[in-house]
Amino acid sequence: MGADVKTPSTPAKPKPCCVCTDEKAKRDECMLFSNASNPQEECADLVTKYKLCMKGYGFEI
Numbered sequence: 001m002g003a004d005v006k007t008p009s010t011p012a013k014p015k016p017c018c019v020c021t022d023e024k025a026k027r028d029e030c031m032l033f034s035n036a037s038n039p040q041e042e043c044a045d046l047v048t049k050y051k052l053c054m055k056g057y058g059f060e061i
Contacts, residue, residue, distance in 0.1 A: 013058060020053035 027050045030043035040047075051061050 016054065016057075016059050019057045019059075020050055023050040023053045026050075 023046070027043060027046040030046050031039050034042050036042040054061050
């Protein structure tokens with residue numbers, strides 16, 4: 001009887017490497033191939049989008 005009891009499983013939290021891959025790729029491309037004197041400034045909007053996406057999955061950067 002006891003073997004038939006199932007406990008509800010909680011969905012596993014995804015790994016950080018597996019989420020927001022498009023946002024991460026765009027951010028990385030901007031930072032690596034920027035010709036600006038300050039790539040962090042030029043790519044700030046992409047960095048923000050990546051951080052917001054990660055936060056949506058429960059990761060704080």
